[in-house]
Amino acid sequence: MTAELEARVDAIVARYPQPKAALLPVLWEAQRARGFVDLEAEEWIARRLGVSASHVHGCVTFYTMYKQKPSGRHHVQVCTTLSCMLRGSDELLAHLERKLGIREGETTPDGKFSLVRVECLGSCGTAPMFQLNDDYHENLTLEKVDRLLESLP
Amino acid sequence: MPKVVIDGREMDVAPGTTILQAALARGNEIPHYCYHPGLSIAGNCRMCLVEVEKQPKLVIGCYTPVAEGMVVHTASAKVQTARAAMMEFFLINHPLDCPICDQAGECRLQEYAVEYGDGKSRYTEPKLALAKAVDIGPHVLLDQERCIQCSRCIRFCDEVTRTGELGFFQRGERTQIGIFPGKRLDNAYSGNVVDICPVGALTLKEFRFKTRVWYLKNTPTICAGCARGCNVVVGVGQQQTMMTTRGQQDDRVKRIVPRVNEEVNGHWICDEGRMSYRREQEAVRLTDARVGGDGVPYDDAVAAAATRLHAAASQGRLGAIVSPRLTCEDLFAWKAVLASLGGASFAVREIVRGEDDALLIRADKGANSRGAEWVLGAAGREAEIAGKVSTVLVAGDTLDPADTATLARAGVEVIFVGPFVSGAAENAAVAIPSASWSEADGTYVNFQGRVQRVRRCHLPLGEARPGWRVAADLAQAAGVRAPSWTSAEEVLADLAAAVPAFAGLDPESVGLLGVGR
């Protein structure tokens, strides 16, 4: 925990009437710093916010976006809920599995790509789509996907 | 006072009472898992759904306060359908562990399945596989598959001990009870989660596979761990097999669980109290009488002891060091008998360890310290006695052995009457076995001044007799006026007549929950 990170945590805590409410934003800060949230960070956060370590772990494991171990450099999250399914998300996912050489839920051995299936991302009008790290890539075709993958460092 | 009708019968209830509380108070069972009177309301198991007229849906009884004019049906067709539905849901991922699960016989899933379930499951999909027999603490094992996610254990650690070890991890169907990786469920009250778990998800290591609960003979009594005197139930094993022999000693304490007493311990006991029977079982018992270290018949030892005690008493050189774990009856017996012999200087052992905590634990480990105060009046301290006596009676358990080596070196003769072989018995001129805490009826007075009943849970081992019996036998052997007691109740009657603090008390008036004085 760096001094800078601690200062950011203090600023976040100040936005709420009780420190526990800062938990989700602080977990985001921890994940931003390292790419994932490890047990040591959970314990630090627990002490800082005055909650038990089990409480923090309970939240990390409840919310799907917190990662307990690093994902690939390019984390591909494919939406497969109904509207995306109707517009080919399953074919898209299968294509990605073939292209990347991994199954859904896995990371490539070189750590470059990870692939997961996620629920509705609120982009049904531009289906099929996926979220790559923070960014939405919408109105996908298999060709667009291939070009995008090639362009990634 | 709102008037509510439950299943056709009208009742008055205090404002704020929930439907479940009102029904339970009237002996009308509404099945439930997550509700517990000592914890906050969770309302998640949905087993207590009942029908309230004019409500569009069934409501949970544990959370719904009764209102004036409310009409409740706890067993209507709709309710029965819902209960059967909930039971089916509870069982679809639940492992068929009954044959190997300690909870069998006191398991609400079993009971409610029989009472309210459909008797067959329509579930044919794979069951969730989770971790089993996980060691999460010094006393507790966790089986995540058996858990019904009622959250009682989490609420206990959050609200009662405020240690927060347990939590829900994951989400949805995969929700599981867990503890932070690397941490332990090691607060001083961890065993209570086993009691409150309605199923076999949390079990006690020390009880695991020891016996089936229907073989236990249960006796309500008082814990002897400290001056609080938590109300407990002691379960003694009564294995009914053809192969039981005397040597197997099945008639032994298998577990201790709390009994509810709102004045003393609420719904809980501490782990040390829960495990106190193990300390006793692990210690070596004095099962036969000894003179000079050699085994002799009980009567011979009594005669030898009576002679020495009488001689010392008539010279004014008799001391008595008594344990604060002795019952009031035993203490009164020693006081009376030693007085008949010519008198003695009394000291009550002080067993103090640590500090009072915010919950139940008292630093004073003498379960009957207060009783000793009331029975004996002001008593001196151990150290003061040593220099003034030639003979000392050491009475009661000495699990923390008295440093009788000091007494022996000072040439003081020790007459020991107690349950355990320990430093005192080994250095004693005469050692006579007496009943341990779980082997005799009696009364304790806790730190609040509450008189409570200690009960005999099983027969004394070997030649051991209740302390008051040994005292009376000594008086008889010494040829002085001996009491004619045949039961602890008779001793209490004499005690009540002699000491104002006990006036009017008898076992029935003390009852199951004790009497504040």
Place this chain on the structure above:
Amino acid sequence: MERILTRNVDREGAGTLAVYESSGGYQALRRAVTTMTPGAVVEEVKKSGLRGRGGAGFPCGLKWSFMPKEVDPKRPHYFLINADESEPGTFKDRLLMERDPHLVLEGSLIGAYAIRAKAVYIYIRGEFVFATGVLERAVAEAYAKGYAGANILGSGWSCDLIVHRGAGAYICGEETALMSSLEGNRGYPRLKPPFPAASGVWGCPTTINNVETVANVPFIIERGADWYLTLGKPPKNTGPKLYCLSGHVKRPGVYEAPLGLPMSELIYELGGGMLHADRPLKAVIPGGSSVPVLRADECEVDLDFDALAAKGTMLGSAGIMVMDSSTCMVAAMARIAHFYHHESCGQCTPCREGCGWLESVLNRIENGAGRQADLDLLISVSNNIIGNTICALGDAAAMPAISFVTKFRDEFQHHVEHKSCYEGTMALQGVR
């Protein structure tokens, strides 16, 4: 038709304060806090007939009127904006937040004033990273201009505006789960009562409103409730509405129209008609996946709260998901069931166990391992969930299941008997 809610979204510089103010933005806020009492604001919104746009359609002004009329200093009031948009088929709040964030902020601030709130927390789903950034920049602009913070526009009323990011949980769109999450807990819905206005976040009086709902408020204040009552189908279905069209149509997207837009107009005119000329309409889910499905022959209906309720379904979040004749209804329902199984918080027994059961049975039927008893089993399990749960997620899983099995029973039956999809339908839909 005049574009009201979406008037700014396609403008150059949309999202900036300058563009927003140039079309009269924040005039409503000024009007409210400098010339109206909080009570008067509540009355105007009540009069307008604005109903919640998050899914439940509860009258907004009425919800605001539940708040205490005076503030106990020990129990400040809080206004929470539900930007957790996660209902499958729904993407309208995202449009507003990304392209006209100040509309959302102005509506939030007026609502906060009406309920005398000390702070507004916008709970935005964690996946909306871009929208979060846009909102945060807009919040900074609002503070700089004095629209938020201390002594807003000299009114004496102070209110903070805080953007709070979720982290991936559909259940946090349920208002009591949102409060649990905001407080720093797992997103578990709460037992009611108490209701949020009596005791919400941190034990304080709280109101929760959807993004689109508050986006209507500046217009109501600026132009008046009487004007609002001319839009849509008064008295109970008033105002403009954002419809989210998705699935097998040529032009999926967000379309604004007054409440009560006929479904056929949305699909065939605004939406450009079916995606493939040779694949006619088969079914529509009108209100996000939590509502019962309509067969094609049931789709002559206006898209408003009451008309859809009369058809045994709901407007919900207005996520209109269109399925053509190539859709395998078993696969579609299995996919919907997977969603609820994944998103169930697990707190209460029927939903925790039942949602997984529904998905397992549906997957088996889809994969050719279904049994005759499974069809009635699905309906029975669904009925055992409905009404017995802490929150509506259980109902949201169960009601679609019942409607699919009932209305497309022959197709489910075919899967059981023939272990395959109807000819011409496919579980695996192509990308293009």
